[in-house]
Amino acid sequence: MLTITLPDGATRTFESDSVTGNEVAAAIGKRLAADAIGIMVDGQLQDLSRPINANAKVSIITPKPEDNQAMFLLRHSTAHVMAEAISDLFPQVKLAYGPPVEGGFYYDMELATPITEGDFSRIEQRMAEIVRENRPFTRYELPQHQAMAALETQGNAYKLDNARRAIAQDASAVLSFYATGQPGKNWEDLCRGPHLPSTGRIGAFKVTSVAGAYWHGDATKQQLQRVYGIAFFSQAQLDAFVHQQDEAKKRDHRLLGKQLQLFTISPLVGSGLILWMPRGGVIRQELELFMREELARRGYSAVYTPHIGHIDLYKTSGHYPYYKESQFPTIKMAQRDSDDQSEYLLKPMNCPHHIQIYAAHPHSYRDLPIRLAEFGTVYRFEQSGELSGMTRVRGFTQDDAHLFCTPEQVEQELKSTLDMVLLVLQTLGFTDYQCRVSLRDPTSDKYAGDPALWQTAETTLRKIVSESGIDSVEAPGEAAFYGPKLDFLVRDVIGRQWQLGTVQLDYVLPERFGLEYIGSDNQPHRPVMIHRAPFGSMERFTGILIEHFAGAFPAWLAPVQVSVLTISEKFLDYGRSVLSQLLAAGIRADIDDASDKIGAKIRRARDLKTPYMLVVGGKEQENAAVAVRTRKDRDLGTMPTDEFIRQLQMEITTRKADSVFTT
RNA sequence: GCUGCUGUAGCUCAGCUGGUAGAGCGCGUCCUUGGUAAGGACGAGGUCAUGGGUUCAAGUCCCAUCAGUAGCUCCA
Numbered sequence A: 001m002l003t004i005t006l007p008d009g010a011t012r013t014f015e016s017d018s019v020t021g022n023e024v025a026a027a028i029g030k031r032l033a034a035d036a037i038g039i040m041v042d043g044q045l046q047d048l049s050r051p052i053n054a055n056a057k058v059s060i061i062t063p064k065p066e067d068n069q070a071m072f073l074l075r076h077s078t079a080h081v082m083a084e085a086i087s088d089l090f091p092q093v094k095l096a097y098g099p100p101v102e103g104g105f106y107y108d109m110e111l112a113t114p115i116t117e118g119d120f121s122r123i124e125q126r127m128a129e130i131v132r133e134n135r136p137f138t139r140y141e142l143p144q145h146q147a148m149a150a151l152e153t154q155g156n157a158y159k160l161d162n163a164r165r166a167i168a169q170d171a172s173a174v175l176s177f178y179a180t181g182q183p184g185k186n187w188e189d190l191c192r193g194p195h196l197p198s199t200g201r202i203g204a205f206k207v208t209s210v211a212g213a214y215w216h217g218d219a220t221k222q223q224l225q226r227v228y229g230i231a232f233f234s235q236a237q238l239d240a241f242v243h244q245q246d247e248a249k250k251r252d253h254r255l256l257g258k259q260l261q262l263f264t265i266s267p268l269v270g271s272g273l274i275l276w277m278p279r280g281g282v283i284r285q286e287l288e289l290f291m292r293e294e295l296a297r298r299g300y301s302a303v304y305t306p307h308i309g310h311i312d313l314y315k316t317s318g319h320y321p322y323y324k325e326s327q328f329p330t331i332k333m334a335q336r337d338s339d340d341q342s343e344y345l346l347k348p349m350n351c352p353h354h355i356q357i358y359a360a361h362p363h364s365y366r367d368l369p370i371r372l373a374e375f376g377t378v379y380r381f382e383q384s385g386e387l388s389g390m391t392r393v394r395g396f397t398q399d400d401a402h403l404f405c406t407p408e409q410v411e412q413e414l415k416s417t418l419d420m421v422l423l424v425l426q427t428l429g430f431t432d433y434q435c436r437v438s439l440r441d442p443t444s445d446k447y448a449g450d451p452a453l454w455q456t457a458e459t460t461l462r463k464i465v466s467e468s469g470i471d472s473v474e475a476p477g478e479a480a481f482y483g484p485k486l487d488f489l490v491r492d493v494i495g496r497q498w499q500l501g502t503v504q505l506d507y508v509l510p511e512r513f514g515l516e517y518i519g520s521d522n523q524p525h526r527p528v529m530i531h532r533a534p535f536g537s538m539e540r541f542t543g544i545l546i547e548h549f550a551g552a553f554p555a556w557l558a559p560v561q562v563s564v565l566t567i568s569e570k571f572l573d574y575g576r577s578v579l580s581q582l583l584a585a586g587i588r589a590d591i592d593d594a595s596d597k598i599g600a601k602i603r604r605a606r607d608l609k610t611p612y613m614l615v616v617g618g619k620e621q622e623n624a625a626v627a628v629r630t631r632k633d634r635d636l637g638t639m640p641t642d643e644f645i646r647q648l649q650m651e652i653t654t655r656k657a658d659s660v661f662t663t
Numbered sequence B: 001g002c003u004g005c006u007g008u009a010g011c012u013c014a015g016c017u018g019g020u021a022g023a024g025c026g027c028g029u030c031c032u033u034g035g036u037a038a039g040g041a042c043g044a045g046g047u048c049a050u051g052g053g054u055u056c057a058a059g060u061c062c063c064a065u066c067a068g069u070a071g072c073u074c075c076a
Helices: A021-028 A030-035 A068-089 A117-133 A144-154 A157-169 A235-250 A253-259 A278-297 A311-317 A351-358 A407-427 A451-468 A508-512 A538-548 A569-584 A598-607 A618-623 A641-653
Strands: A002-005 A011-014 A038-041 A044-046 A056-061 A094-097 A104-110 A137-142 A175-180 A188-190 A204-214 A223-232 A308-310 A343-346 A370-379 A395-405 A433-439 A472-476 A485-491 A497-506 A528-533 A562-566 A589-592 A612-616 A625-630 A635-640
Touching: A011 A021, A021 A030, A021 A038, A021 A056, A038 A068, A044 A068, A056 A068, A068 A094, A068 A104, A068 A117, A068 A175, A068 A204, A068 A223, A094 A157, A104 A204, A117 A204, A137 A144, A144 A157, A144 A175, A157 A175, A157 A188, A204 A235, A223 A235, A253 A538, A278 A370, A278 A395, A278 A407, A278 A538, A308 A311, A311 A343, A311 A351, A311 A508, A351 A370, A351 A395, A351 A508, A351 A528, A395 A407, A395 A538, A407 A451, A407 A485, A407 A497, A407 A528, A433 A451, A433 A497, A451 A485, A451 A497, A497 A508, A497 A538, A508 A528, A562 A569, A562 A598, A569 A589, A569 A612, A569 A618, A569 A641, A589 A598, A598 A612, A612 A618, A618 A625, A618 A635, A625 A641, A635 A641
Parallel strands: A002 A056, A433 A472, A562 A589, A562 A612
Antiparallel strands: A002 A011, A038 A044, A038 A056, A094 A104, A104 A223, A137 A175, A175 A188, A204 A223, A308 A343, A370 A395, A395 A528, A433 A485, A485 A497, A497 A528, A612 A625, A625 A635
């Protein structure tokens, strides 16, 4: 006798001591039994065919794209089908590991001849056959020694390793296998499960890409081939997904950066080195201006430091030689002048320079906090495979600042720096960000300083975050070597996460450089440092910003805020007078004086995503007016030129995200 | 750094199984002076990423290098 509780609290009782998910679903309804693809038993996802041997709370999983459990079953099962297809087509393949992941699935495998994109269609064809055959996923379990023996015979070291790891994790682990069809007759794989009832439940799928991946993510180990795929319950869902991907790609900052002439990269200058074009330069200038205003308001001092520093500086800070391989090679004076043994480094960070400014003269506790700010350009030799547009580069400018304060001031200063990061995100309309509390990994030795100070620092950061009320996740092992930090992460159009703003707490560098201030007790004390950069890097931030706005920047950031479009050359003089009024009012404006019709001029300005177009012809000239049009709306009608300018100036100076002309 | 893919005009791309390069947009000149998402004509513009090799002949095949790209690894 079993009692099964459903999500709504209703119960079903069964006479036997064991009941399968299929039987539970059938007891609820015929339709549900037909739809069902899996079952949650006391919070555990299971095959429908597995017996339930005790009273349990269950819910039936049906094929819904928004249900994570349903998608897990689908993706995991499709990974098996793909693995079978590849095994058929490439009999010498050794499968390693094939999990579902966010957005799809992959399977890692060893194969002497690489799979290429050209192979995708025949893999998909074979998969389609397996799906059409609608074979059941059949689970069977073997005692450990038998399972291991079976895997030994197969001679697949990866699967054996997987089994050993499962046993190492849980000595009583039962090893399960899933056959796509009948065990012993059809293809099968060591697998924890669960799976869909049968291959026929897979609606639509696509093999998407192939890439190298290291066994267990270890770059010293052998590289396997990872084949990626996606799966959906219906073709319509797959089509929608593909469409969405295509739309996302149109927002890619690398594409828009080219189209809108914002930045370029020249191989002659070097990989990963951004050249800001005039239109992109405007955006950066406006962002910097915004930041400078905030810095002034918050008691920061502007400083300037050079692009290189003596290597001893970084030996003292501890940055060198830990990060030797990710730096540009040192500049050795000895090559030119044998007497001078000096070595310089392109600066990989600004803090040591700022520390030298602090250390230039003694400080009283009355001077603190001291906040030194600089748009400091740093150089890091990122691996070639890591470079990506503006988001991962080898030279970038941080909106950096270092705060030197007393231990008592730490909390207040942290609060105000966090506040500044949030202001930046809010002003630019970022709501979909993640705050990561990056902590030390206690088992690693890459961290410097006294563990007790780390404890203090981490506790303080946690407190600040929880008081601020923002959502956050803790990430052990993500801290800087000198201290824990708060990182603000945003996704790009491809779904990759990037760190933008950061706030870092540091008790270590003041120690290393022997920094001091004289306290009210007339004794020397050690200051605490806070490193912070609300944008993070101007390059990365701008790259993400381009994608965030899909190139349609709010007026205050737009490279050109207004384009004057003349109806015909007869009105060029009037158009030019409107243009000079705009320029005189400090508005970034241009005029399209080509001998095109108005439709073509509008199209051109829209393609450049200019926020406002002012159409001027005879009617406007008579009334000292302009016909206003925004890049997204239609004709907004005419208004006096000075009225347009007044309203636009308001929109710009208040850095509004949306147009004041649309309601 | 590793694996796969890619590299043809300023941009987006075509160029079949090798036989010394094409389109659209953009650009220039001219015609047109047109009222809200492309008016018309003509024209200029290419060491086919670079360097080797195979071949009577290479944009096309092979190798290397450089760069881009997806993923892995890394990210002070």
